[in-house]
Amino acid sequence: MKHLSPLYQLSLGLLCVLACFFYPQDTQALSITPARQTAIVDASGATIVPLFITNNTTKSIVVLPTVEAFTIEDTTQTILWNKTDPAISWVTTPVKKSQLDPGESIQVNFTVTIPSSTPPGAHYLGLFAQEFSYDGQVAVNSRVASLFFLHVAGPVYETVQLEEINTPHISFTKNTQLNIRLNNIGNMHVFPTIDIKQRSLGSKQELVFEETHIPFLAKTQKNSIYTIPLTWKDIGKNTLALDIEYGATNKHITRNISLWYLPIPFISVFIIIFISILLFFIKKTRSS
C-alpha cells in the first residue's frame, strides 16, 4: 500500500471530523401553523379547520393527524391532555398517515360536525401532527398541537361558584395564606380577577391578582393560594374582603372573612405581661 504523506493524513482526518457535523442525524422535526384557533359552530352544523404541517428534517417522515381534548390541572394550572370529551368524535379528517419529504408541507383539513342535540358550550381540543416513533429501548414519539377552542353556538352562561375560602383563624406568621377554590359551572371559560381588600385597626391595603393569561375553563375547578402580607400594624383582628370579577358580563363574587394576626413576639410579650400581673396579684394576696 502506498505510504500517505503526513499532510494528506492530517487532511483526511480533518475531513472525517468535519463530516461528523454534516452527517444527517436521526431526528424528528415538525412545524405546525396556526398554533391556536377558534371556531363557533351551530348544533347540527359543520365547519372545516385547517392545520398546516411542515417537515423540517432532511429526510422523509410519516405524520399522523390526531385529535385530543385537554383540561387544566386545578392546582398547578398546567395543561393535561387525553381528557375525555365527546367533541373528540366530532372532529374527523380524511388524512391518515402522510409521508412528507424534506421541506414539504401539507394542509390537513379537520371537519368539525356538531350533532343536532348538542348543548351550547365550549370544548377544548388539540389538533396534533404526530410523528411515528421507531423501535428502541425507549421509543420516542413527538407531536405538536394546535390549540383548538371549539364553541357550540347558543346562549352562554358564565357562572363561577366560590366553593371554598379559608385562611387560618389565627395567623402567627406575617405572610398569611388565603386558599380559594372556584368551580366554573358555566359553559364558557372566563378570566377571573381576584381583588382582596385587607383591613385592620392599624392599616388597610388592596391586593389585586389578575390571571389573564390562563383561562379558567368551563366545567373545571381551580385551587389558588394567595399570600396576604401583614405587618405589626395589623396585630389583632383583620378583615379580608374578597371580590372576584369574571366573565364578559363582569360578574362578581364577594365574600368577607376575618382572621386574627398574633405574631409570636407579640404573644411572648403578652404572656410575660400576663405572668407578671399574675405574680403581682399573688404576691399582693399573700402579703395581705
Add this chain to the structure above:
Amino acid sequence: MLYYEGLFILFMSKIFYPLICLICSIIPLQLHAAMTGGDFEIYADVFSTIEEHVVSGGDYDLYGTSGEFGTEMPSGGDYVLRAGFQAMERESLSLTLDKNAIDLGALTSDAISSDTLTCTVTTDAISGYNITISEDTDLQTGTGLEIDDVIDGEVTAGSEEYGIKTAGTAGQYNAADTAILSTTKIIAQQVGAVSSQDTGVIFRAAADAAATEAGNYSHTVTFTATINL
C-alpha cells in the same frame, strides 16, 4: 442658514407639537384596524379580547361571521354565541428531537445508565410554549417486570430507579430527577417567542443487584409541544 431658521420656526410654532401628537395617535389606530380586518388576524381567544374592549357590562348577544363580531339583543343566557366565527393566529410552533430512541444500555447496580435527548423549539407565539412528556407504560418487560419510577428526586446507583432530568433555560426539572407518568407532565416551559431553544432531557436509570430481574425492558414516551394558553 435659511434651513436652520426654518427648522427653528417649525419647532417653535404652535401647530408642531399638536401635529406630532396627532401623528402618534393615528399610527396605533391603523395597527388596531389591521388586527381586526380579516379572517386570520383576530386573536383566536376572541372572548378575552371582547371581554376587555367591547363589553361594558350587562347581558348581550354576541355573534360573529368571517371574523367580524358585534352585539345584539339578548335572547337567553348571559349572551349568545352564534355560529360562523372562525379565527386563528398566524403563530407557528416547531419541535425538533435529535433522537428517535433512547438507549440506556444494560442497567447495572454499579452506575447510573443515562442517555440524553435534545428538544429544540422555535415559536413566534408571544405566550411562549411548553413541552410535556408521558409514557404508554412503565419501563417494563413483556412479562410485566418493571423498573421502579424515581420518587425521591434522585436516581441512585445500586437502587432500582428510573426517571429524567432536564437541562436548559426552559427546563423544569434541572435540579432533581422526576418520574415519567402516563399523565402529561410539563418538562420545559418558556414565556415569549423563542428561536431554536434547546432543552436537554437526560434519561437516567439504575438497577438493584438483588431486586432487579434480568430482561428486556422498554416503553414508549411521547413529547408534546404546544404554545402556552
